[in-house]
């Protein structure tokens with residue numbers, strides 16, 4: 138019970154708004170000054186054309202929060218300031234007036250998010266000046282919709298959580314061995330066949346148990362546009378992932394001629410890594426992938442396209458006459474170099490269309506494609522190697538960024554793939570490895586949490602796995618790397634934030650949070 142007592146002491150200062158705002162991520166600078174502003178009366182918003190969406194957001198929030206309470210008139214001014222960094226904003230709350238100004242519409246949006254959280258159920262805003270900007274440019278969340286499918290309404294909910302915590306890159310994992318989830322008009326069998334599996338593995342991997350239920354789903358191109366536009370309104374870029382050359386069993390079930398052996402194989406029903414992958418020696422494979430990517434590029438404005446590149450066994454390539462002929466013709470040393478050839482060829486295609494590739498860190502093997510960005514998942518070594526060779530990298534090391542891992546060792550947790558990534562370790566994660574020089578560290582764009590869904594079956598379970606860990610990652614990526622002594626105060630804000638999200642129906646894991654009664658008692662004492 139000792140930590141509860143120390144939290145109590147910290148809470149005394151905290152809840153009096155002495156140092157921090159009840160906001161996640163915590164802004165860089167908050168100066169409390171003057172009187173608070175009651176959320177009451179009529180709000181008049183003046184905003185330029187570029188921030189009309191933000192003006193609507195502010196009006197809607199004011200109306201919902203004030204619930205028609207009487208008060209004087211309040212003016213709000215939203216504007217973009219030229220020459221200020223794109224995500225930097227300043228926010229001033231004074232009697233009768235709110236001003237949010239920033240380097241772009243995104244910055245103004247973030248200022249409003251700060252405002253919304255700062256209200257914290259109090260029906261007023263403290264008088265204050267906030268100056269704020271992010272520590273990292275890439276603040277990502279990933280969602281695997283292939284092992285289990287999540288519908289449009291849940292993806293929007295996921296994007297809401299990201300936006301509220303000032304995260305800006307949604308990595309949408311759309312193709313896998315166990316399901317192809319995006320409509321491609323030129324290849325209808327990808328979703329007619331590839332989006333459905335005849336059974337699913339259930340329970341712990343070692344049990345090798347399966348149900349007998351047909352399972353699947355996919356997004357139509359209209360639904361994809363709807364998601365991209367929803368994300369855009371929240372200043373989130375959607376980075377689609379089309380996996381190649383491995384994790385392709387769903388595509389190969391639809392079009393068997395794209396594999397080395399041409400054998401008819403079902404969409405995978407179990408988890409893991411499979412030997413059958415796209416043939417690297419057959420030009421029909423590249424034609425297919427370029428056609429698919431053409432439709433993907435038309436849907437996603439993102440500069441980055443994720444091409445996977447991980448976990449591609451080389452057994453089939455080793456035994457395939459076409460692959461061996463390619464290896465010889467291109468003067469490649471081995472199958473690792475053949476994988477590198479595959480990635481470079483796709484990169485070249487995407488670069489010619491003005492896009493850049495991101496790949497999992499296996500794309501380093503056999504030589505990195507010239508302009509590729511590396512997503513470092515097998516620890517940080519891949520990200521470090523990329524940065525040292527002048528390539529950009531995004532940190533997503535399994536520890537602590539894989540949130541399909543357990544967050545508590547208490548009994549009764551939903552079955553997970555393994556691992557242990559509690560909120561504390563996410564909070565203390567520093568995406569900048571100590572061994573990088575200042576110049577090399579500039580190549581670390583940020584970090585991302587990954588939600589693989591072999592063992593995550595429902596939206597409720599997905600929310601449980603990301604909350605409250607997302608609070609910790611958002612704080613690291615926006616506010617900057619944290620220290621152990623920051624944890625007790627963060628725990629209080631995380632508890633407050635959780636309460637707000639739970640009131641909206643989100644499923645938040647309880648382990649990191651302070652018991653409700655303690656926070657409640659304190660409010661009463663205040």
Ligand SMILES: [Zn+2]
Pocket residue numbers: 396397415416417418419453454457458459460
């Ligand atoms: Zn082959």
